[in-house]
Amino acid sequence: MIKAFIFDLDGVITDTAHLHFKAWKWLASEKFGIVIDENMHEQLKGLSRMDSLEKILAIHHLNQKYTVKEKVELTTTKNLYYRKLISDITPRDILPGIVELLEEIKGSSYKLALASASKNAIAILKSLDLFQSFDFIADAAIVKKGKPAPDIYLLAAKGLSVAPENCIGIEDAVSGIQSIKHAHMFAVGVGDKRLLHEADYVVSKTEALTLPNMMQAWNNSLV
Ligand code: G16
Ligand code: MG
Numbered sequence: 001m002i003k004a005f006i007f008d009l010d011g012v013i014t015d016t017a018h019l020h021f022k023a024w025k026w027l028a029s030e031k032f033g034i035v036i037d038e039n040m041h042e043q044l045k046g047l048s049r050m051d052s053l054e055k056i057l058a059i060h061h062l063n064q065k066y067t068v069k070e071k072v073e074l075t076t077t078k079n080l081y082y083r084k085l086i087s088d089i090t091p092r093d094i095l096p097g098i099v100e101l102l103e104e105i106k107g108s109s110y111k112l113a114l115a116s117a118s119k120n121a122i123a124i125l126k127s128l129d130l131f132q133s134f135d136f137i138a139d140a141a142i143v144k145k146g147k148p149a150p151d152i153y154l155l156a157a158k159g160l161s162v163a164p165e166n167c168i169g170i171e172d173a174v175s176g177i178q179s180i181k182h183a184h185m186f187a188v189g190v191g192d193k194r195l196l197h198e199a200d201y202v203v204s205k206t207e208a209l210t211l212p213n214m215m216q217a218w219n220n221s222l223v
Helices: 017-032 039-044 049-059 068-085 098-107 121-127 151-160 174-182 211-222
Strands: 004-007 111-114 167-171 186-190 201-203
Touching: 004 151, 017 039, 017 049, 017 068, 039 049, 049 068, 098 111, 098 211, 111 151, 151 167, 151 174, 167 174, 167 211, 174 186, 186 211, 201 211
Parallel strands: 004 111, 004 167, 167 186, 186 201
Antiparallel strands: none
């Protein structure tokens, strides 16, 4: 039986992905003199700040060039730039259909949690006026392994006191869908069906993300 919904933030509730990418592009050009390819955009989605940096450096064989301390400084620099980009976020930046969906979920007595990899998640939720809507917000800063590991989704389920098999997780990134599946939850993807083929159910955009559709898909998975 489904008792809870666990949402990703970036790409599901609001579209901050292009701002993360803009910040990485700036850092790569400023600090390493390289141009990051548009193809990287999809691959960086859902990854933690440090995992994103490691991925960018790896492609350009630069991992060994920087010490751990320097890498921490680089991620801090990226975050300062990113924070400027998100400073004017308002409830108008909530993706279509999400406010109604969150209200419907709450009104139907399901529990609601957030499982974002972002350490800026609380600040963003507050800017969107959605902070109060969640029963639990999993803290990305305390999970050992980022997505695709299951840690953040398991932490969210634990925070709600709901067993993972009674949760539906909602994600836009491949790494996020893998995180949900590794946590043994039902995975709903938002985006390209071919890309998110590991999900149990996929909608192309947030408008199509409705409570009856998700419950129907979950029911269908039982037969
Ligand atoms: C988001 C983004 C990632 C970003 C990560 C960490 O995850 O998709 O691109 O690297 O958070 O963000 P921050 O640097 O703000 O801690 P999610 O899980 O909300 O999709
Ligand atoms: Mg996401």
